[in-house]
Amino acid sequence: MSLAPLDSTKLKITRVQTPSKPRPNEELVFGKTFTDHMLTIQWDATKGWYDPEIKPYAPFTLDPSSIVFHYAFELFEGLKAYRTADNKITMFRPDMNMRRMNKSASRICLPNFDSDELIKMIGTLIEQDKHLVPEGNGYSLYIRPTMIGTDAGLGVSVPSKAMIFVILSPVGPYYPTGFKAVKLEATDYAVRAWPGGCGDKKLGANYAPCVLPQSQAASRGYQQNLWLFGPEKNITEVGTMNAFFVLKDTNTGKKEITTAPLDGTILEGVTRDSILTLARERLDPKEWIINERYCSIKEIAEASEKGNLVEAFGAGTAAVVSPIKEIGWNDQHINVPLLPGEQSGPLTKEIASWISDIQYGRVQHSNWVKVVADLN
Numbered sequence: 001m002s003l004a005p006l007d008s009t010k011l012k013i014t015r016v017q018t019p020s021k022p023r024p025n026e027e028l029v030f031g032k033t034f035t036d037h038m039l040t041i042q043w044d045a046t047k048g049w050y051d052p053e054i055k056p057y058a059p060f061t062l063d064p065s066s067i068v069f070h071y072a073f074e075l076f077e078g079l080k081a082y083r084t085a086d087n088k089i090t091m092f093r094p095d096m097n098m099r100r101m102n103k104s105a106s107r108i109c110l111p112n113f114d115s116d117e118l119i120k121m122i123g124t125l126i127e128q129d130k131h132l133v134p135e136g137n138g139y140s141l142y143i144r145p146t147m148i149g150t151d152a153g154l155g156v157s158v159p160s161k162a163m164i165f166v167i168l169s170p171v172g173p174y175y176p177t178g179f180k181a182v183k184l185e186a187t188d189y190a191v192r193a194w195p196g197g198c199g200d201k202k203l204g205a206n207y208a209p210c211v212l213p214q215s216q217a218a219s220r221g222y223q224q225n226l227w228l229f230g231p232e233k234n235i236t237e238v239g240t241m242n243a244f245f246v247l248k249d250t251n252t253g254k255k256e257i258t259t260a261p262l263d264g265t266i267l268e269g270v271t272r273d274s275i276l277t278l279a280r281e282r283l284d285p286k287e288w289i290i291n292e293r294y295c296s297i298k299e300i301a302e303a304s305e306k307g308n309l310v311e312a313f314g315a316g317t318a319a320v321v322s323p324i325k326e327i328g329w330n331d332q333h334i335n336v337p338l339l340p341g342e343q344s345g346p347l348t349k350e351i352a353s354w355i356s357d358i359q360y361g362r363v364q365h366s367n368w369v370k371v372v373a374d375l376n
């Protein structure tokens with residue numbers, strides 16, 4: 001018997017009796033409240049994908065021996081839908097998230113699926129709750145696709161049952177009152193990801209162990225960890241974002257944008273890719289160099305001493321960019337320049353507006369935007 005592919009034409013929709021009212025924008029807290037509906041899809045190794053369903057948001061029941069609870073067969077994605085200037089609801093580069101979700105699934109022996117079919121079903125889910133997509137710059141609907149292994153039983157083995165579920169959370173801007181630059185602790189006593197590991201996959205198991213080092217850094221006055229790796233103390237990522245540094249290149253007098261290469265320890269951020277693509281398209285190569293290369297904390301400390309550290313920021317879906325103002329490294333305080341009286345450098349600010357202009361439909365960019373609903 002051949003296995004059933006993911007098929008959006010089989011989607012069954014059960015709507016809530018009374019749709020909820022949108023909350024005022026100022027009450028939206030990231031990931032605290034969810035919309036009226038969720039999407040669930042089942043998988044079985046003998047049948048394939050079955051029972052795709054949109055239904056009222058509610059708890060679900062799983063056997064306590066389910067493989068997800070014991071051995072962390074879980075992976076997730078994070079992307080957003082936006083209400084655009086011309087009153088459409090769109091998703092930003094969902095194909096990138098679906099490709100990454102399939103890669104995460106493969107790494108922990110969970111099933112793959114047809115990306116376009118899941119994008120269609122997520123689109124239909126958002127349509128059910130389109131009145132809950134908040135309006136205004138910086139406001140959006142956070143989309144959390146998740147896959148878990150659901151086999152009951154304590155054996156550690158390849159799951160033969162799985163479920164995809166997707167929930168939606170209306171969210172406000174990461175920085176409600178404008179950028180707030182962060183202080184980072186360069187961390188080498190704990191390691192987020194390593195060669196041959198799975199740090200480049202969005203597996204839940206990668207995140208829980210990072211909360212202790214984060215709270216330790218917080219107790220010393222730092223908001224996030226700047227993750228280092230190896231004897232070279234290479235910078236890998238910042239918290240759960242990709243890290244970017246801007247340095248003055250003393251040989252050429254140009255400015256260099258650097259971020260760590262995708263060597264298997266770095267999460268392949270959609271924001272990272274969007275920034276690199278736009279920087280290569282839009283910045284003058286006579287003035288800028290764009291490099292995916294290793295950059296060590298020692299190099300950053302030296303550049304800072306010589307006045308060659310220009311800017312630093314994190315990049316990810318939640319905040320788009322998050323400016324960095326200081327890095328604590330042993331006894332040193334590495335200061336990152338900011339615009340006078342502001343909380344970011346000029347490039348950080350420019351990149352933030354490049355991306356939000358595309359997300360909110362003020363500027364078009366090839367096929368990065370997928371229309372989910374037209375409210376006109």
Ligand SMILES: *Cc1c(COP(=O)(O)O)cnc(C)c1O
Nearest residue numbers: 240241242267269270271316317
């Ligand atoms: C999700 C994530 C990112 C950012 O990815 P985006 O697709 O840009 O949101 C970066 N690093 C880690 C560790 C992540 O989990």
